[in-house]
Amino acid sequence: MAVEPAIEVTQIALTLKEQLPILQIVVPFVAAPLIVFFGSRSLTWPITFAASAISLWISVALLLQVADGGFISYQIGGWAPPLGIEYRVDAANAYLLVLISAISTVILPYARKSVASEVARRHHTLFYACYLLCFTGLMGVVITGDAFNIFVFVEISSLSTYALIAAGAGRDKRALTAAYDYLIMGTIGATFFVIGIGFLYMATGTLNLADIAERIAEHGGNRTIHAAFAFIIVGMGLKAAIYPMHLWLPAAYTYAPSAVSAFLAATATKAAIYVILRFVFSVFQPDFAFQSLALEFILMPLAVLAMFAASFIAVFQSDLKRMLAYSSVAQIGYMVLGITLLTQTGVTATIVHLFNHGITKAALFMGAGALALRAGSSFYDRIQGMGRTMPLTSAAIVIAGLSLIGVPGTAGFISKFVLVEAALDKGWWLVALLVVFSSLLAVVYVWRVFETLYLNAPAAGTIRQEAPLSMLIPLWIMALATIYFGFDTQLTLGAARTAAEGLLAGTTGMLK
């Protein structure tokens, strides 16, 4: 082959700052095979934690860059969009990136002890590798600006999630069937999603989200695009556990190792909700009658149903982890409700609730795991009276529980307040009333936890010792965060407003 003449290199070298969007994904992604490659148990946890912490730092740096409403576009492999894959960071997904990486970074110190007690030692390296892949997948779903890439990342996170849930089999064999059920439903959901992407590609000839949005805006909807919308909502609805499609969730969260439950409850469904938000508001602009009708008459009643039915079921549980899982389904109802309002305040409520519910649930599941560490399981009759033997853990659970109800002064109050405000703005006072009433159900199930922890004598045969410090500190960080974000709403509400504004107005660069 003839040697071609050397060309003048005109490329301006990219700085580290410009590489941040891809590093966000590459750091945890490379850490996972590194763990397997070294295969050393003593290195496993430090590598995982370092990767997660670096991710957190990167995501904060990204959020600071886009906080004023701009966006960053990163072209992978130098291929310009819409041909190449583009990572696009704007206020909405930078916010989610911070949420996911922050929760992961706080949970990891907790996970060390918790996983050691719940997962067999020889599985630890692979467990943390799966954890990192799941983390990578969730971050990727949020950061990417390419429709098919979302599917790939969804599958990366889902496949590792199935394995993580099945890791709970050492304690209870039902973790296996829970993982299997999730695998079946998750795959159906992801496949529905990919069918929707196929229809979109058919109708628009492109996979870049911004490009799709532009073409839909230009040519308006047609039947193919409506079919795509339906498939994408159902597919992601399965992943997000929107009410009638939530059946995989309770078993999966109950039998997974506690650290995994905490991580998934706080992040996995949130990423799916974000995808729904992104598609509903940025890609398909919901001014088509079809979309808004579907949201208003199908998703809205389902969301309200979720708030009541799932909360009601949660009241009658006798296992703390299962109760929290059902309460998650109910909380997802609030988020979906915010989307179906189709107003800026509604979307703000959804985004704020993503964050606030994330930290609240992470705290609660970590608390449940800490109790289970000492009591053997998280059944109410095993953990009763723990308010006396494990005062710090129990107090943190109660604080997070108050946030779950939405007591003023906690993070949960802010998001419910914005949601009620959004419903009233729209004139749906009945819906606003239902939100308040469903919170009363939350009072009942949180009261049961309180009653169990403080008003009963400790069960026989439990270890009467406070949880180890490595679990208490992350737990308290989360619990204090629920209080902090109940007062300082600048960070959460402010960022959520910018994000919602961007999603709705198309200033995120989705529309030029």
Add this chain to the structure above:
Amino acid sequence: MSWEFIVGHLPYWLFITLMMTGLYIVVAKGNYVKKIVGLNIFQTSVFMLYISIGKITGGTAPIFPLDLEVDPETVYSNPLPHVLILTAIVVGIATTALGLALIVRIREEYGSIEEDVILDIEYRLTQHENAVHGDAMGGRA
């Protein structure tokens, strides 16, 4: 619906048939391995959908000729859906392998891969749990 319409959309009819077959197997069959088979058929239907999108009437395989001279007259099929589906196939393999691995473990723990048997075992486990843990707290829903 004209004859041309039906024949002209043959891949789509097949896509719908395969998709429904797969979904039906996943829902109706109680055997865990059969469910995975159904899932595979379901995913295959999507491969078909994508690949039929990529077909352009009269188009040939989009491979660069060895002499590197592209005849502007030649119509090429769209390779992008094929590439996407290559990824989806790999994902499908991973899902199948993971599903089967879970089934192996389920079989080791439960001694069966039939859904009704497993549900029965789980029901009894729950009953037992309720008897042990539930009474104090008034049972579970």
Add this chain to the structure above:
Amino acid sequence: MMQHHLILRVVVKILAPAIILFGLYVQFHGDYSPGGGFQAGVIIAAAFIIYGIVFGLKQAQQVLPGWVVHKLIALGVLIYAGTGIYSMMAGYTFLDYDGLSPAYPTGGQHNGILLVEFGVGVTVTGAMVTIYYAFAGRPPRISDEEW
């Protein structure tokens, strides 16, 4: 026990190296003609799997121990990501192959594809063989009557 299937054993002994060779051809000719890491990885894995099927898992694991396969999976991903990181170090975007040799972009493209596909091939080989080992390595629990 291993005295059965004489023809199979001889054929496999002859075929296995040929399969691997063909796999390497598909691997390294993949940038010019149809082929590449996925296909090559599966072909190479097929050689080990057929060897394992005929000679038994133990024999196959003497050739390719389980822990090596584990490392292979990780190594392939590291090669892939390493290529991308190298181009990032050179000041280009992730996986921009021009960054591998900025003076000769075509050559960079060429090497980049080879490297990335090599990574894919290694991982796919590892993954396929691992799947086989994982399933074949389980003690059979199903009695003959149950079929």
